Amino acid sequence: MSRKYKTIDLCAGIGGIRRGFELAGCFKNVLSAEIDKNACLTYEHLYGENPMHDITTEEFKQKVVNTSYDVLLAGFPCQAFSRAGKQEGFLDKTRGTLFFDIAEIIKRSNPKAFMLENVDNLITHQKGQTFATIIDVLVNGLNYKVIGVVKDEQTGKLVYVPKNFVRNSRNFGVPQNRPRVYIMGFSRDYYGDAVDNLPNELPICRKKPIYEDLRNLLEMDADDKYFLSSGYVETLERHKARHESKGNGFGYKIVNLPEIEHPVSNAILATGGSGKERNLVIDPKEGVAGKVVTSKQTPLNDKGIRAMTPREWGKLQGFVNYAFIDKKTGEDKFSFPEKLADGPKYKQFGNAVTIPAVEEMAKFMKKCLAELEKK
Known part of the structure; x- marks a missing residue:
């Protein structure tokens, strides 16, 4: 040995x-x-x-x-x-x-x-x-x-x-x-x-x-809280259009568009914000469009656009579904401490x-x- x-x-x-x-x-x-x-x-x-x-x-x-x-x-x-x-x-x-x-x-x-x-x-x-x-x-x-x-x-x-x-x-x-x-x-x-x-x-x-590509990693039908409000999607679209008119490539990105043959995410960031906006996904979950959620100022968007979940970020870094799998039982032993909010989860994976x-x-x-x- x-x-x-x-x-x-x-x-x-x-x-x-x-x-x-x-x-x-x-x-x-x-x-x-x-x-x-x-x-x-x-x-x-x-x-x-x-x-x-x-x-x-x-x-x-x-x-x-x-x-x-x-x-x-x-x-x-x-x-x-x-x-x-x-x-x-x-x-x-x-x-x-x-x-x-x-x-x-x-x-x-x-x-x-x-x-x-x-x-x-x-x-x-x-x-x-x-x-x-x-x-x-x-x-x-x-x-x-x-x-x-x-x-x-x-x-x-x-x-x-x-x-x-x-x-x-x-x-x-x-x-x-x-x-x-x-x-x-x-x-x-x-x-x-x-x-x-x-x-x-x-x-x-x-x-x-x-993973073969990002589609192989994403977990569809995500919780409603990860879907963007229609007002926020409009803000992102305006921001992107403004930059495109100046010849810049700034702005949000949807990383799993159907025309992308083997999708890959952009780098996830500890700051969360832009790391999330450059890694939006389309998740065609039924019943989401127009839904009113108390935490958001406008109803959920009708394009199925959402942020990736902390769990998906964990898979992108190899913490979830890889590094902590018990070889004997096949059980994934990775978890966060109880009651840890999503914000610190994104930050910790982005920093990792x-x-x-x-x-x-x-x-x-x-x-x-x-x-x-x-x-």
């Missing part, structure tokens, strides 16, 4: 990265950190432990140093770095950001490996300077081999193509157009030059899709990672660690 690698789960959200690694079969989580209270409630509900820790505090950093672990995992937010002078150290360029705290934790605890996840515009943020600084810190400052980065032997320059760090959820089994940056590294201090023999490209897809994509990264890391540690 392969050994278990201990992971720590930072900026954990509701534990999607952790779960993706658990599904790979040889990773066991030993410490978590998240500061959003609602996310912590869901995390505790799913995993039986409260992750409420702040990674920026000395108390938590010391806790990590005192914890025996192998792999650091983090889905940190994209933040601006100060344009500090060249005389400052690697870490100082990132001071005041959560990446600084993660890098400091890596420096002080020296894990065997790490995986960081971020939004795709990380690679273009501050005209590419943010990403360049992150790679510089990880490779030169912390002495890790980052998959996708090679050092030119003559000049010492780091050679890489930023877009090669981007992977799209739609290639990992779910019908969601969600590009994300994945950065994976292995410790030179621990493994020496053996890290240079690892494959230099992260997985680009999953072999077998979970796509578990099947992370699972492929975890399987790749598992192979790399096995290669590095074979006797």
Whole structure:
């Protein structure tokens, strides 16, 4: 049996990265950190432990140093770095950001490996300077081999193509157009030059899709509360027409129109609003048109247009109907804490990672660690 690698789960959200690694079969989580209270409630509900820790505090950093672990995992937010002078150290360029705290934790605890996840515009943020600084810190400052980065032997320059760090959820089994940056590294201090023999490209897809397309995922005849009011549909149509007249592509999107051969959703967002409006669906449920619902100012629309449900968002991210299915009984064990409103559910899924994509990264890391540690 392969050994278990201990992971720590930072900026954990509701534990999607952790779960993706658990599904790979040889990773066991030993410490978590998240500061959003609602996310912590869901995390505790799913995993039986409260992750409420702040990674920026000395108390938590010391806790990590005192914890025996192998792999650091983090889905940190994209933040601006100060344009500090060249005389400052690697870490100082990132001071005041959560990446600084993660890098400091890596420096002080020296894990065997790490995986960081971020939004795709990380690679273009501050005209590419943010990403360049992150790679510089990880490779030169912390002495890790980052998959996708090679050092030119003559000049010492780091050679890489930023877009090669981007992977799209739609290639990992779910019908969601969600590009994300994945950065994976292995410790030179621990493994020496053996890290240079690892494959230099992260997985680009999953072999077998979970859903053929969006139609395969949607659950029709949704609750009336998800259908838009006629007044709101008119507002959205006016807004879209206004932008189209200016040549813009802004506005609402219906993602399952019959003429679309293999529909895919747009990226779901933690902010909810535009993430919902760019992912409207037609659900021809009888008796909805013109229905008066107390929570809406005008009757329900007669075109069958509704928002996707939190459960459908959960399927797009692999939480529902995939990552928590009991292998023995086939029962889906994913659920939210009781009485959690839809708003936090949308936010938590929108903030989360796509578990099947992370699972492929975890399987790749598992192979790399096995290669590095074979006797």
